[in-house]
Amino acid sequence: MRISAIFSLFLIIATTSLHAQYTETINSNRPGQSQGAFAVGTNVLQFETGPYFGNDTHAGLGTDTDIWGIDYQLRYGLLFERLELNLTGSFENQDIWRDFLGVTSEGNVRNFKTNTIGAKYLVFDPNVSLGEDKPNLYSWKANQRFKWKTLIPAISVYAGANFSFGDNPYLFEGEGKFSPKAAIITQNNWGRWVLVLNFIADKLTEEYRSYAGIATVTHTVTPNFAIFGEYQAIKGEIYADDLVRAGGAYLIGKNLQFDVSGLLNFKETPSRWQVAAGVSYRLDLHKVDEFLEESSEGNRRRARTEKLDEEPENDGDGGNK
Numbered sequence: 001m002r003i004s005a006i007f008s009l010f011l012i013i014a015t016t017s018l019h020a021q022y023t024e025t026i027n028s029n030r031p032g033q034s035q036g037a038f039a040v041g042t043n044v045l046q047f048e049t050g051p052y053f054g055n056d057t058h059a060g061l062g063t064d065t066d067i068w069g070i071d072y073q074l075r076y077g078l079l080f081e082r083l084e085l086n087l088t089g090s091f092e093n094q095d096i097w098r099d100f101l102g103v104t105s106e107g108n109v110r111n112f113k114t115n116t117i118g119a120k121y122l123v124f125d126p127n128v129s130l131g132e133d134k135p136n137l138y139s140w141k142a143n144q145r146f147k148w149k150t151l152i153p154a155i156s157v158y159a160g161a162n163f164s165f166g167d168n169p170y171l172f173e174g175e176g177k178f179s180p181k182a183a184i185i186t187q188n189n190w191g192r193w194v195l196v197l198n199f200i201a202d203k204l205t206e207e208y209r210s211y212a213g214i215a216t217v218t219h220t221v222t223p224n225f226a227i228f229g230e231y232q233a234i235k236g237e238i239y240a241d242d243l244v245r246a247g248g249a250y251l252i253g254k255n256l257q258f259d260v261s262g263l264l265n266f267k268e269t270p271s272r273w274q275v276a277a278g279v280s281y282r283l284d285l286h287k288v289d290e291f292l293e294e295s296s297e298g299n300r301r302r303a304r305t306e307k308l309d310e311e312p313e314n315d316g317d318g319g320n321k
Helices: 001-015 140-144 296-308
Strands: 044-058 065-076 083-100 103-124 154-163 176-188 191-204 211-223 225-236 241-252 256-265 273-286
Touching: 065 273, 103 176, 241 273
Parallel strands: none
Antiparallel strands: 044 065, 044 273, 065 083, 083 103, 103 154, 154 176, 176 191, 191 211, 211 225, 225 241, 241 256, 256 273
C-alpha cells in the first residue's frame, strides 16, 4: 500500500508540474559519492562505473587490508522529466592481514558490498519556480548587485532499498538483507561552480542505523574539463568517519566522460586511502519535442549549441565566411 501511495503521489506531482531535466551533454554523478539534484531526462539510459583500489590500516585491531573493487550506477529517466530510477552498488575484495598479540593470520572477503535500488524526484527548481531575473535597462549597478535568490537551491528527494542475497560477509551480525534508505539532495548552480549537498539516512529499519552528509563542489575549468572536492561525514554506531575526496573529469563528445579521484581520512581506526578511475556513458533516446521551454538546467546547454550552429560555415570554395 505504501509503495502504491508513493507512486501515485509521484504521478500527481509530475503531471501538474512537468519541467525538463535533460541536458545536451551527459550529467554524471561521478567521480564523487554524492547525487546531483537533477534527473537524467526521460528515455535516457546512463551507466557510470569504475575500478578502485586502496588500503585500510586499523591500529586498534592490528589489521592491514588491501582493497580492490568496482562500483557502478545505472540511471534511467522514466515517465517524467523530474523522475529518475537508479541502481547503485559495488563489488569489493579485501585481503586482510592481522597481527594481534603477536599472532598473525590472513583472510579474504569478497562479495557485493552494496546494492541499492531507488528513485529520485526533483521537487523544486528555483529557476523555474522563481523565474529568472530580467536585466535592469536603467541601472548597471542594479544588474551587478548580489541576488540573494541565487542561494536558493534545487531540491530533490530520494527513496531506495538496500538488498543483499546469500551469505554476505559485509552484513553485520543480525542485519537484514533488505533495508530502506532515504536522502534529501540540494544543488546550487553558480556559473562554473556547482555545490551539491546530500543528507542521507541509511538502513532505517536496522538496529544500527547510519547517517551521512556529503558536500561536493565542482568547478568547470574548460567546457570539457572539471575538477571537484568533496567532504563526507559518516555517523553510526558501527562505523563513523570523515572522508575527503578530490579529482577531475574529462568530457569526450556529448555522451562519454572519464574521471579519476582519490580519497583520504583523518583517523587510525582505520586509516584509509583509495584511488579510483571511471567512465560514464549515456545512451540518449530523449526526443527533441520532450525538451520543454521551462527547463533551467537543459536550456543553458541548448542555447550554447544553437549559438555554435549559427557560426559561419565553409562557403564551399575553400574559404570561410
